[in-house]
Amino acid sequence: MTVLRRAWDADRTLRGYQYKARQLRFAVLSALLAGEPTLARRMTTGAVPPLLDADRLRVYLLRCPPTDRDPITRAYQDPSGYHGRDLIVQCPAFKEHLIGLIADDEEEVDGSSRQALGRGEALRRLVRDNPHYALGISDPHPLGATAEACSQATHALAVARSTPTRIAPHDGQSPLAGLLPRQQALIWARTLLRPLDALPKTTTDITRLTMAMPRSAVARLINISRNTITAHLRRAGRALDLDLDDVRARAAVNLALALTSTCAGPEPETHNPTPTLDDLLQTDPAGAWAQAFLRPLPAHHRRTLQTWIDANADAQDAARRIGISRNTVRTHLRTAEALLGRDLLTHGTGIHDIVHALRITADLAA
Structure with a gap:
């Protein structure tokens, strides 16, 4: 015993x-x-x-x-x-x-370096x-x-x-945030995100996390309920005057967060009007990035992606709009994942690049 x-x-x-x-x-x-x-x-x-x-x-x-x-x-x-x-x-x-x-x-x-x-x-x-x-x-x-x-x-x-x-x-492709005109991009990003400074730090931190992963994952990560996550996001959305349930709004906030984290330094001084996101995305480097990013994708898969984004990343709604099955939409998205090197369906962390690339190429076509 x-x-x-x-x-x-x-x-x-x-x-x-x-x-x-x-x-x-x-x-x-x-x-x-x-x-x-x-x-x-x-x-x-x-x-x-x-x-x-x-x-x-x-x-x-x-x-x-x-x-x-x-x-x-x-x-x-x-x-x-x-x-x-x-x-x-x-x-x-x-x-x-x-x-x-x-x-x-x-x-x-033996006197030589190796990895x-x-x-x-x-x-x-x-x-x-x-x-x-x-x-x-x-x-x-x-x-x-x-x-x-x-x-x-x-x-x-x-x-x-x-x-x-x-x-x-990783495919090694440069991120969009690093290709935008630095000073103008930083002015836009800080202007967009400035209302978050008046919110509790917990709300700001949760907003940052939910731009990079699903709400359910954030809830497990910091051990709080999904309802609490949703409440913090509503507070942030009201401050930003954005609907953070909309995929395009989340893509804009995610880009602004990336810019402010990589472009540290004092607030740029300027007497010009604050640039818009369209101003930044219509620059030549952004156009070249978008074209290179989407080049591997066949035209019909690109149309499916565009419809999926227009449907706020709802595969069922996208299928109804196109007139195909939901499984076919998901198959196209899986193909896009492999060709573009971005996660779209499992956790959705690559959707922001898709939103910006499609927006830029649509402007170029127009």
């Missing part, structure tokens, strides 16, 4: 340790997603993950059955609760996702050995840009699901 009690106590202690390690890894991920690597170091004083000493990282987003996530995480875990130079974190928003934060620094081997693969190669091997897995891989990013790396990995995962290898790196 004493032996059994000791075994039970040891098992309980181990489960408690695994739970705490999982929570700590998620805390580090949360700080990095907020662009705060220094905060991540402060939270882990005495046991700083080696990842936080890296200059850059890649995000490996693994799609697998939810029941496989914990065994995978524990298989590569070291005694400190981390994963060597990397971190593997169970995504709290999407139960089928495992997030690998893989250090992307070079290391010295350290870390756990990235192990995740690739898992996908090769399991036909139900898929893997999206971001470009290298500084630690403070982990959120952008996660977005890239999400889009890459949408492509990976339709490729024979089920592994896809």
Whole structure:
């Protein structure tokens, strides 16, 4: 009986340790997603993950059955609760996702440098050995840009699901926000978002999150109800004078948020009228981006995409407008995901680029 009690106590202690390690890894991920690597170091004083000493990282987003996530995480875990130079974190928003934060620094081997693969190669091997897995891989990013790396990995995962290898790196295409005239774009973005400054920070943070993921995922991520998420969004929508249930309004807000996060600095001084979004999207770089972005898409799929956007991303409504079945609409959208490298149906994180690209090309045609 004493032996059994000791075994039970040891098992309980181990489960408690695994739970705490999982929570700590998620805390580090949360700080990095907020662009705060220094905060991540402060939270882990005495046991700083080696990842936080890296200059850059890649995000490996693994799609697998939810029941496989914990065994995978524990298989590569070291005694400190981390994963060597990397971190593997169970995504709290999407139960089928495992997030690998893989250090992307070079290391010295026999006097020459080579790229350290870390756990990235192990995740690739898992996908090769399991036909139900898929893997999206971001470009290298500084630690403070982990959120952008996660977005890239999400889009890459949408492509990976339709490729024979089920592994896809990000396509490397420059984001629209980086191609717009910097000063004018920043004036527009800050003017649009300024009403959010008067709202509670919780409302602003929730608004940012819901531009990048579905409301149900945000609710799971921060452990509040969907009704509370909806209430915060209504408050933000009233302040912005926008309907945040409309896909075009969300695309505009998402672009403004991207601009203000990448173009830090003082408020630009200007005596000219505030530019509109149309002014920004009618520039030559934006036109070139949109044409290159949509070029892989056949004309009939492009028409389906346009109708889908006009129907506020409602596949049933789009099918009725076109006169085809809802399944055919979804098939066209799946094809568009693979050709454009954007997630449209699983979590919808790529819809903003679609909205802007179709808007720009429609203006060019007009």
